[in-house]
Amino acid sequence: MRDRILNDLKEAMKAQDKTTLAVIRMVKGAMQMEELNKKKELDDDEVIALIAKQIKTRKESIVEFEKGNRQDLIDATNTEIEILNKYMPEQLSEEEVNKIIDEIFADVKPESMRDMGKIMGQANAKLKGRADMSYVSSIIKNKLNNL
Numbered sequence: 001m002r003d004r005i006l007n008d009l010k011e012a013m014k015a016q017d018k019t020t021l022a023v024i025r026m027v028k029g030a031m032q033m034e035e036l037n038k039k040k041e042l043d044d045d046e047v048i049a050l051i052a053k054q055i056k057t058r059k060e061s062i063v064e065f066e067k068g069n070r071q072d073l074i075d076a077t078n079t080e081i082e083i084l085n086k087y088m089p090e091q092l093s094e095e096e097v098n099k100i101i102d103e104i105f106a107d108v109k110p111e112s113m114r115d116m117g118k119i120m121g122q123a124n125a126k127l128k129g130r131a132d133m134s135y136v137s138s139i140i141k142n143k144l145n146n147l
Contacts (some may be wrong), residue, residue, distance in 0.1 A: 001044040001047045001048065001087065002031070002041070002042070002044075002047060004087070005024060005027060005028060005031070005047070005087065006028070008020070008024055009021070009024045009025065009028060012024055019076075019079055019080070019083070020083055023080050023083045023084060024083070026054070027050070027051060027054065027084070027087075030050055030054065031047060031050060034046070034050055045129070047087075048087070048088060048089065048129045049128070049129065051084050051087050051088060052088065052129060054084055055081055055084050055085065055088070058077050058080055058081050058084070059081065061073075061077055062074055062077050062078070065077065088129065089129055089130055090130070091130060091131060091132075092127070092130050092131050097127065097131045097135070097136060097139070098139065100123070100126055100127060101119075101123065101136065101139055101140060101143070104119055104122045104123055104126070105119070105143060107122070108122065110144060110147065111147070112144070112147065113141075113144050113145070115144070116140065116141070116144060119140050119144075120136075120137065120140065123136050123137075123140065
């Protein structure tokens with residue numbers, strides 16, 4: 001993953017694609033910062049988690065831009081999210097996510113909202129990086145409330 005990001009950085013420089021270049025540089029900088037903090041090179045899963053965090057931050061920014069009625073910033077941020085999504089594993093469909101959550105419920109057999117932590121722990125292990133975890137959390141809460 002690291003090599004792919006660095007190669008894409010070079011390609012963006014050659015193509016003079018300023019938007020892609022800025023986003024990849026930001027990712028590279030975040031990777032370097034994380035590596036300094038952890039005192040080791042990041043593996044692919046850690047890089048994916050870092051990119052997912054960047055996407056989440058941008059989605060939160062879009063909500064604020066919508067409040068301020070700033071369509072120009074919304075468009076620019078959506079473009080950045082598209083670039084970042086190229087580095088993420090393929091996302092599961094809503095149907096696939098629901099199936100995995102149903103399997104977790106069958107395994108855990110939750111009785112109330114107090115079992116949310118157990119369910120989210122398993123969901124995190126199976127779905128992290130492959131689905132939006134806030135979406136997963138909302139599905140689990142709905143199911144627990146309907147027990």
